[in-house]
Amino acid sequence: MESILRALREARELTPRYIGIVVTSVLIAATALLTPYLTKLATDEVVAQVGGAGTRVAPLVWIAVGLLAVELANTLLSNMGGYLGDTMSMRLRAILSSRYYNKLLGLPQRYFDTQLTGTIINRLHRSIIELTQFLASFSNNFFPTLITVVAVLIIAGFYYWPLAVLLFIVYPLFTWLTMLTSRRWQRLEGEKNVQLDLAGGRFAEAIGQIRVVKSFVRERDELTRFDDHYRRTVATTHEQSRWWHLMDLARRGSINVIFFAIYVIIFLRTAGGEFTLGDMVMLLQLMAMARTPVMMMSYLVDASQHAIAGTRSYFEVMDELPEPRAAIGEVRSPDLDAEPATGPTGAFVADVASARPIAALAFSGSTPAFEFDHVSFGYGDHDVLRDITFAAAPGERIALVSESGGGKTTLVNLLLGLYEPDAGTVRVGGVDVAALPLEQVRGAVGVVFQDASLFSGTIAENITYGRPGASHDVMIEAARRANAHDFIARLADSYDAEIGERGIKLSGGQKQRIAVARAMLKDAPILVLDEATSSLDSRSERLVQAGLEELMADRTSLVIAHRLSTISAVDRIITLRDGRIDEVGSPDELAATDGIYAELLALQASNTKRDRKRLQRYDITG
Numbered sequence: 001m002e003s004i005l006r007a008l009r010e011a012r013e014l015t016p017r018y019i020g021i022v023v024t025s026v027l028i029a030a031t032a033l034l035t036p037y038l039t040k041l042a043t044d045e046v047v048a049q050v051g052g053a054g055t056r057v058a059p060l061v062w063i064a065v066g067l068l069a070v071e072l073a074n075t076l077l078s079n080m081g082g083y084l085g086d087t088m089s090m091r092l093r094a095i096l097s098s099r100y101y102n103k104l105l106g107l108p109q110r111y112f113d114t115q116l117t118g119t120i121i122n123r124l125h126r127s128i129i130e131l132t133q134f135l136a137s138f139s140n141n142f143f144p145t146l147i148t149v150v151a152v153l154i155i156a157g158f159y160y161w162p163l164a165v166l167l168f169i170v171y172p173l174f175t176w177l178t179m180l181t182s183r184r185w186q187r188l189e190g191e192k193n194v195q196l197d198l199a200g201g202r203f204a205e206a207i208g209q210i211r212v213v214k215s216f217v218r219e220r221d222e223l224t225r226f227d228d229h230y231r232r233t234v235a236t237t238h239e240q241s242r243w244w245h246l247m248d249l250a251r252r253g254s255i256n257v258i259f260f261a262i263y264v265i266i267f268l269r270t271a272g273g274e275f276t277l278g279d280m281v282m283l284l285q286l287m288a289m290a291r292t293p294v295m296m297m298s299y300l301v302d303a304s305q306h307a308i309a310g311t312r313s314y315f316e317v318m319d320e321l322p323e324p325r326a327a328i329g330e331v332r333s334p335d336l337d338a339e340p341a342t343g344p345t346g347a348f349v350a351d352v353a354s355a356r357p358i359a360a361l362a363f364s365g366s367t368p369a370f371e372f373d374h375v376s377f378g379y380g381d382h383d384v385l386r387d388i389t390f391a392a393a394p395g396e397r398i399a400l401v402s403e404s405g406g407g408k409t410t411l412v413n414l415l416l417g418l419y420e421p422d423a424g425t426v427r428v429g430g431v432d433v434a435a436l437p438l439e440q441v442r443g444a445v446g447v448v449f450q451d452a453s454l455f456s457g458t459i460a461e462n463i464t465y466g467r468p469g470a471s472h473d474v475m476i477e478a479a480r481r482a483n484a485h486d487f488i489a490r491l492a493d494s495y496d497a498e499i500g501e502r503g504i505k506l507s508g509g510q511k512q513r514i515a516v517a518r519a520m521l522k523d524a525p526i527l528v529l530d531e532a533t534s535s536l537d538s539r540s541e542r543l544v545q546a547g548l549e550e551l552m553a554d555r556t557s558l559v560i561a562h563r564l565s566t567i568s569a570v571d572r573i574i575t576l577r578d579g580r581i582d583e584v585g586s587p588d589e590l591a592a593t594d595g596i597y598a599e600l601l602a603l604q605a606s607n608t609k610r611d612r613k614r615l616q617r618y619d620i621t622g
Contacts (some may be wrong), residue, residue, distance in 0.1 A: 002306070007131055007311055011095045022143050024081035029144035031074040033151050038066050044278035068412050078241035089136045095338040096128045100317065108323040109418040118204025122319075126193065127314035134307035138300060145293040147262035152290040159267065159283065167290055168462040173258075174251050174294055178301050181247040195312060199229035255294055262287055323438065324420070363525055367430035369394045369556035370415060370526060375424035377410060384410050386579040388424070394525075397557040399567045401596055402576035408560045412528050415558070417441045428526070446524035450531035450560075452511035454503035459488055460495040462503070462514055466522035474523060481550055482517035484510070513548050514622055520551050527557045547562075564604055573597055 042063045047055060048542040104120065149171065156348055157164035206213050206222045207296045213222055228575040266287070270280040285491040363369060368391035375388045384407045392398050400408040413419050414426050426433045433441050446466070454462050463479060464470045475495070479485040519527065529548065545566070559570055567573060568587045575582045575596040590597035 026478030042283035118201035122200030
């Protein structure tokens with residue numbers, strides 16, 4: 001229950017709405033309690049008139065008017081409460097979802113290395129939906145239930161105290177039997193959630209890489225794997241449901257016996273003249289009202305078990321340690337009353353005016369643009385980099401060369417602050433990255449990854465991703481320099497063309513040119529090209545390479561390239577072997593040694609199949 005209370009504290013700004021729901025619910029219960037009393041008056045009046053007292057229309061009409069007023073009030077209050085409940089549930093869902101996303105955006109890269117994307121999404125959906133459904137039911141039903149129970153106990157005690165005693169026994173008995181059910185049920189619910197998360201994670205992976213699934217003809221295997229998770233879930237549900245309903249049989253069976261005794265007492269006392277016929281009708285209605293809260297309690301307990309299990313998963317994420325100096329800042333609640341950040345067509349509109357400006361790092365001519373000082377790093381027990389030391393002068397172009405998996409991309413990740421080194425120091429502009437806000441560090445680095453990594457939306461949104469609010473002319477200029485403008489202009493909607501998830505509607509070369517334009521528009525002093533032209537054909541590579549040459553002018557560039565032609569155009573080459581720096585020098589200097597670069601040149605010149613295969617170990621195509 002603590003996790004549910006914590007969720008309420010997370011959304012404390014909704015307290016006025018929650019109080020409004022409680023108040024309307026209480027008034028609904030009060031109006032409902034008036035109905036049996038008015039029915040009693042009507043019954044006694046009708047019996048009296050039938051017994052010979054004469055026909056009196058006015059009392060009956062006024063009782064009917066009273067019933068009408070009560071029903072109208074109940075209808076009005078129900079709709080008011082329903083409106084408050086609907087809006088509160090959605091606002092609560094928005095707040096918890098935003099805070100969850102806020103938290104995820106601030107978590108370190110290592111967290112995502114161990115999680116399936118689909119699992120993260122499935123956990124959000126399950127946790128928040130179940131929690132909001134429970135809170136909506138609780139706010140609408142718990143307090144009316146409580147008031148109804150207290151009122152019925154008082155009225156029953158006034159008429160005949162054994163009735164109140166029997167009713168009072170029902171609630172602690174039901175609660176005790178529910179507590180016996182709860183622990184085992186929650187354990188099984190946790191097992192189900194694990195399987196559902198795995199199923200959701202694999203589902204998202206397979207759909208996201210559907211071309212790979214189809215090209216390797218693995219559709220049946222993926223479906224079998226997916227079905228297996230659900231088979232396990234169904235098997236657990238059999239055990240869970242069997243336990244729940246056996247206990248529910250005990251709960252409801254015991255209640256049935258108690259209400260049998262209550263009905264016998266009411267019938268016998270009415271027949272004996274202790275209760276009038278009106279009293280009997282009223283008491284039977286009140287007993288029915290008292291029985292409903294017991295059934296509602298069963299539903300609320302069931303919903304609370306789902307909510308508790310779900311919120312545990314939610315808060316496991318919320319309790320993760322954030323990325324040090326995270327760019328997103330502290331987890332906060334969204335301003336739900338602000339104007340939506342979308343235009344009339346639903347397209348996202350960046351709020352440039354309210355965006356927090358990123359303070360630029362100062363780069364001086366004598367200070368290295370970036371520097372690795374005795375840096376070591378590993379993923380768990382697997383060491384990738386050992387004692388790496390080198391510095392890049394402003395405007396210098398450096399290429400990294402190693403075998404596949406030799407640590408080139410890891411160096412880029414360390415430069416961006418995606419990971420912290422296990423030892424040593426990474427500096428940008430002469431300042432330790434560990435002492436800088438990460439938004440400053442990453443604001444100083446423009447990156448073009450091997451995977452273009454585009455987002456669904458328009459081409460314009462993707463090009464301006466690193467510089468929201470850039471003018472249309474500036475965006476077009478960046479696209480021209482990346483040699484992307486011509487193909488964009490030929491599209492039906494030009495820069496407003498929707499490109500689909502991860503840019504699925506574009507070719508590999510087109511996606512990469514948009515990614516290059518995005519880096520150009522960011523205009524950062526440090527440029528990282530992580531195998532930026534690897535997805536391009538020869539013609540597209542020439543077009544993009546021309547733009548990259550312009551982009552690299554007056555910038556410090558760190559290049560990971562697939563082609564020796566790209567490597568040969570840099571100022572210095574750094575080769576890595578077994579996680580250490582093997583050689584450092586200009587292309588001409590390293591060509592005259594017996595190191596990795598000289599080996600690559602020799603392998604490129606060779607036409608043997610064996611040498612071509614050895615060349616591929618370095619991700620080099622010649």
